Amino acid sequence: MIKEVITILSERSDLGQSRMQEVMQEIMQGKTTPAQIAAFLVALRMKGETADEITGAALAMRKFVKRINTFEDVVLDTCGTGADRVHTFNISTVSAFVACGCGLVVAKHGNRAVSSRCGSADLLEALGININIDQKKVEECLKKIGIGFLFAPNLHPAMKYAAAVRKELGLRTIFNLLGPLTNPAFATHQLLGVYDLKLLKVLAEVLGNLGVRHGLVVHGLDGLDEITTTSATKVCELKNKKLKFYSIHPSDFGIKKARLKDLEGGDVKANARIAQEILQGAKGPRRDIVLFNSGCAIYVADKAKSIKQGIELAQESIDSGRALRKLEELRQFTSI
Structure with missing residues (x-):
């Protein structure tokens, strides 16, 4: 064949x-x-x-996936394609805790760094979270805390046949696209950042084919596979099996325009420090981009009626300490 x-x-x-x-x-x-x-x-x-x-x-x-069962009506994921080569801090992972602090169940699918210096798995490990837990423990995390990390190599054992080839090729391939589309918890709602504008419509159609009820596929015009605060972000929204295209800009939501330099991450240790500071309430461009992304995640999970309301809920999640508590609870629970 x-x-x-x-x-x-x-x-x-x-x-x-x-x-x-x-x-x-x-x-x-x-x-x-x-x-x-x-x-x-x-x-x-x-x-x-x-x-x-x-x-x-x-x-x-x-x-071939090791299925993560959850009986929640709404399961959110914020996993992107990666491979944008801009080297920001790990925005989507921090945003996952903020969304969870609003009462959402977040099944964060991710891996170690491939093209960046710090993947979601690397960051969470540096924050003291045990990522090498079994299926049952991940399910318990989702049930008891509302957030769990679904470490791709543990839950996609059949990927071992392609792993070495991917590494040797060093190219973006279909596997970069499949990570966000093969969440073992079968996410129902999804914020999906892509590295190429051409992928917006294609991946929104795929989300619909896979049964996602509400999805936002996004690409920052500065090259980010996130919703950016340095320029406009192109969006393809999937809702009720229909696609809608539009652009959003930080100024539309009272968010200050940033420079890419303000969003750089660095190594794993630097990323962990940045994540901790944001969740502890530090102000500035890094918080702003997390609010923008988590606000959109809260909206796509139907917890907010608009992106604006989602951003307001994200602010409350951080300022009340709920987002940070979710990180601390996950750290404690996975170490037992």
Whole structure:
């Protein structure tokens, strides 16, 4: 199957959902060689991934995932594609605690750094959270605290067949897109940052195909795979199975415009210090971008009727100490 698929892709033809699902299952079962996986990934990237192809790949990966069961009606994720190469601090992870402080259940899917200096897993470890916990413990975190970290390597064991190839290639591939689409808790609501404007519509369509009820796919015009405060952010909103496109700007919500320099993260230790300071209430451009992102996450999880109201709830979550308490509770619970 994979040889046939590589030929099709090299001719710049689309695979469709079912064929992509089949070939991805072959990869996840260890039935393909590293050379075949590499050729497949490069050929697919050169052609460009369609919504149907990404959907098929995500459905295949979901079959092999260690499922995290939660009986909540709303499960939020703030995982982005990464690979934006701007090297900000870990905005989406801090935003997850702020959203959780508003009473939302947040299943934060993530991994160690690939293209950045500090991934969500690296940050949480530096903050004293044990990320190497089993499925049952993750489920307990979600139930008792309202937030859990879903460490991708522990919950996607079949990914081991492609991991070495991805690392050796050092290219953005379909796997950068699949991380946010294969949350083991099957998130129902999602804020998804992407590294390329062309992915907005495609990934919003995929979220709809995968059953997400309300999603925001976002791209900062400064290159961020987050909602940015340095310029405008392009948004594709999925709601009631319909897509809506618009732009948002920090000034629309009374947020000061920042410089990229103000949002830099640095190494793991620096990221941990920044996260702690924001959750402790430190003011400035880093807090502002977290408020903007967590406000949008609160809105997309239907806890707020507008982004503006979401930002107000995010401010309360930090200023009341609730967001910081969620971090402390997760640290304590995962160390037991």
